[in-house]
Amino acid sequence: MSTKKKLIAAAEKCFYEKGFSATSLREITKRARANVASVNYHFGDKKQLIQAVFERYLSAFDNNIRARLDLIQSSESVSAETLIRILLDSILETRKLSASGELIFIRLLNLAYSEQQGHLRKYVVREYPDTFEKVVSLLQVAIPGWSRAELFWRVHFLMGSVFFTLNSWQALHDISESEFSYAPDESRLLEELTAFVIGGLQAHEEKIQ
């Protein structure tokens, strides 16, 4: 494997475990069995390495979801459940990029959305403006009754559930098991999560009472 790839692989592991600023280039290069200077040589600086790692997962995710959306594009309508499934599957498929099979992408997304200045978030909307739009458009058909703005917010409620759950998956799994002697397997969890967010997307506030 090339040094550059080894660096990316090591970096994503470190970022996953400790976040961006708590990870030092020394740790990364040590893990990659590469020279300290190699990061600067291959990526310029730390910031660009972070972006390279992020970009790798983001483009993979984008490819995944576009491919899936293209398949159903012709058919007139698509159910909300199908859309959520596509979203979740596209996220989960990014695990293929990592040797360890961990959900690095979700962790990176969380880190990106946690940044108060939001460099990475801006990067997302700059580089991938279409995909988000397409999903929202399809949702608007699948779950009628919302304005574009209302849907914008609902989708972020949804993202919160998904990002948070998948990010804490392992920890929640352990707690669940130790406390209730039960934890859902992956497909079961995804079903529950899908049900939750669809239930949420469909719920009208006037219907609460």
Place this chain on the structure above:
Amino acid sequence: MSTKKKLIAAAEKCFYEKGFSATSLREITKRARANVASVNYHFGDKKQLIQAVFERYLSAFDNNIRARLDLIQSSESVSAETLIRILLDSILETRKLSASGELIFIRLLNLAYSEQQGHLRKYVVREYPDTFEKVVSLLQVAIPGWSRAELFWRVHFLMGSVFFTLNSWQALHDISESEFSYAPDESRLLEELTAFVIGGLQAHEEKIQ
């Protein structure tokens, strides 16, 4: 104001803006117009300062929610909506602790739950084991049909929505406004969010199809 309080105030601002590890003690003490050594004197080390900041908000939140829960304790049953309101109000009320009125607590929670090792998360469950339990218990009555384990997961879906939305509130608000010339005000947003999570909590996966 005492140096200790100035340090806490400065620290929470910094943590809010940049996270824990990206914030240096020099920044904090500079902001607090205090000596670098003062952190060590008053808190021992950086870790304990983080905990002190966190603890301040967490205990305030805990007090808030307990007070509200105590009020409705006698009444036979309580609606899910009321419970969610109590939760949200208890979170929002912590803004009183901060001079700037920013939602520091949510940011701290997000930081805490983003930690892969989860020191702070463990701290939460160690120090405040009851409140979470109480809310879940009341929810079990308000939304019947779930086992404790199922509810455990649903509540975390809910937490994801709430934490994520409130954490990104300002940013989402700006986007919403610039893109749709509309953004919900606070009470409206809370209503939507409440509707979403209650819809999610109630949704059964078999009902999806």
Place this chain on the structure above:
Amino acid sequence: MSTKKKLIAAAEKCFYEKGFSATSLREITKRARANVASVNYHFGDKKQLIQAVFERYLSAFDNNIRARLDLIQSSESVSAETLIRILLDSILETRKLSASGELIFIRLLNLAYSEQQGHLRKYVVREYPDTFEKVVSLLQVAIPGWSRAELFWRVHFLMGSVFFTLNSWQALHDISESEFSYAPDESRLLEELTAFVIGGLQAHEEKIQ
């Protein structure tokens, strides 16, 4: 016990274990359960605390040896062995000053003589000029044939043996026991040491061949 005495007691323990510069006032005051500022209050600064600790043992030693020398002053002559015994006993008797019974005095002497600049060594000769002289004078009678200058050097050879051995006593004891399943008890060690230094004092270089 007064704070001042507690400080001295704590300080000598710390110096014994780690030397002067590796011991911080915080350690000392913590051990003494006293305030950090108490050292400066009672002794002025760290240097003067060191001197106070040293002075305490040095004056005790001086009293010990003067008392013993006074007893034999009248008798015409005194054997070298007796003199060495007096020296060793006067050193060992300083253990009474320490609660733990450790040979703090020897450790302090070693620390003092290890200083390249020799502040403490100068302090010794300034404050206690007579005792050393008296011992050398008596030795000159007990072991005739040496000039004062020659004896000056021989006495320092002697001091090296005594200081080094007593300082490393415990460590050497442990090694001896683990390696040879034998270690001399105190009186036996003192006999051997006495024999060694007297043998050394008496040995003339021309007699070597």
Place this chain on the structure above:
Amino acid sequence: MSTKKKLIAAAEKCFYEKGFSATSLREITKRARANVASVNYHFGDKKQLIQAVFERYLSAFDNNIRARLDLIQSSESVSAETLIRILLDSILETRKLSASGELIFIRLLNLAYSEQQGHLRKYVVREYPDTFEKVVSLLQVAIPGWSRAELFWRVHFLMGSVFFTLNSWQALHDISESEFSYAPDESRLLEELTAFVIGGLQAHEEKIQ
């Protein structure tokens, strides 16, 4: 000269003058005209720098004494005087390692043996277990009548004399000269010291009276 060598040279000077803990890395690097971080880069940390400095002298001493011992290995027996000479010469020859010609090795030995925890002392016995043994073995032939354990102690009495005297040489020289208008030159001092320790090694305690 390489930075690494400059650091070692500067460090040994500083340690010689002030001991280990009283010497700061900033002093060392300033003296070496190197960056503060260079110590960390080349040695890892301060402890390992200390060990590197110590190791340099210790291995040189070990080489010196082994070379000398090898020369006399074939001859049947060797006198105690010869052995002591070999020891002293091997120590003094380490002066060649230092530009200033000071007896750094003896100072380092004293510092090492002064440490109460004895990290460096343990390092010596771990890394150079044979040389000490060889000297003791030869001494056992040269000075018959002692058990191995007895000789172990006597050798340490000897080490005390040698280390102490050589360590304080300069200071004692000055005092001797100012007080007696006389001080032995190097070869004369070594003769006296040799006579002393041989006299000590040979002296039996029953023979004292």
Place this chain on the structure above:
DNA sequence: GATGAATGAGGGTTCATTCAT
């Protein structure tokens, strides 16, 4: 007589980065 609070200086160490090779 004693202490809690505070401070400037400096401790060892680690940072991202540069550069000659």
Place this chain on the structure above:
DNA sequence: CATGAATGAACCCTCATTCAT
């Protein structure tokens, strides 16, 4: 293409000391 060496800046923390109380 890659690296060992080196660096200035900054890291957290601890130092001895001061001072108002």
